[in-house]
Amino acid sequence: MDENRGLLIGRMQPVHNGHISVIQETLKEVDELIIGIGSAEKSHTDSNPFTGGERILMLTKALREHKIDPSRYYIIPLEDIACNSLWVGHVKMLTPPFCRVYSGNSLVQQLFEEDNMKVVQPPLFNRTIYSGTEVRRRMLNNENWEELLPKSVVNVIKEIKGVERIRKLHKKEVSELVRKK
Numbered sequence: 001m002d003e004n005r006g007l008l009i010g011r012m013q014p015v016h017n018g019h020i021s022v023i024q025e026t027l028k029e030v031d032e033l034i035i036g037i038g039s040a041e042k043s044h045t046d047s048n049p050f051t052g053g054e055r056i057l058m059l060t061k062a063l064r065e066h067k068i069d070p071s072r073y074y075i076i077p078l079e080d081i082a083c084n085s086l087w088v089g090h091v092k093m094l095t096p097p098f099c100r101v102y103s104g105n106s107l108v109q110q111l112f113e114e115d116n117m118k119v120v121q122p123p124l125f126n127r128t129i130y131s132g133t134e135v136r137r138r139m140l141n142n143e144n145w146e147e148l149l150p151k152s153v154v155n156v157i158k159e160i161k162g163v164e165r166i167r168k169l170h171k172k173e174v175s176e177l178v179r180k181k
Helices: 017-026 052-065 084-094 106-114 132-140 151-159 162-180
Strands: 005-010 032-037 073-077 100-102 118-120
Touching (some): 100 106, 132 162
16 A cells, blocks of 8 residues: 555535645645545535536646646545445545545544544635635625635636526525425
8 A cells, every 4th residue: 555645535515725725735745645526426405516527627627727746646536325334445445545534524534533544634724714615605695706716616617607506506495495384
């Protein structure tokens, strides 16, 4: 096993400048980084509006924009499975071997620690504004969301009409909540 290959998992809904900063910092610690696109099967909901393929496209273009050497990373879509105790094995089956896991998600940390993997909390960059939740909130409220993302990701979101999708999804979820009352 390559002793200096890490795994970083994130939903990246959408890819923002905080993700790029974490990837750049993590690449200072490892020779190669596996970037797992978490919940790859989820899309078209308020908290997961973009498909796995769209997120891979966003990340590929953002890494190129920031001149991150493509020989140093792998982008792998990771689908969730219904059984947490089997999830680590599922991830290991889908990825090249790795010796460290970088995650800010407490469940992910716990599951890999229980599998005796070294887990590292990656640095968080201005988490109050660099979060997918904040980006999506700004999109819904006609606020400046573009400043939080690499230009290439902004272009992908415009190409796929992502803001319009988020607004339609939000209206649909709100109207379903009202109907249930």
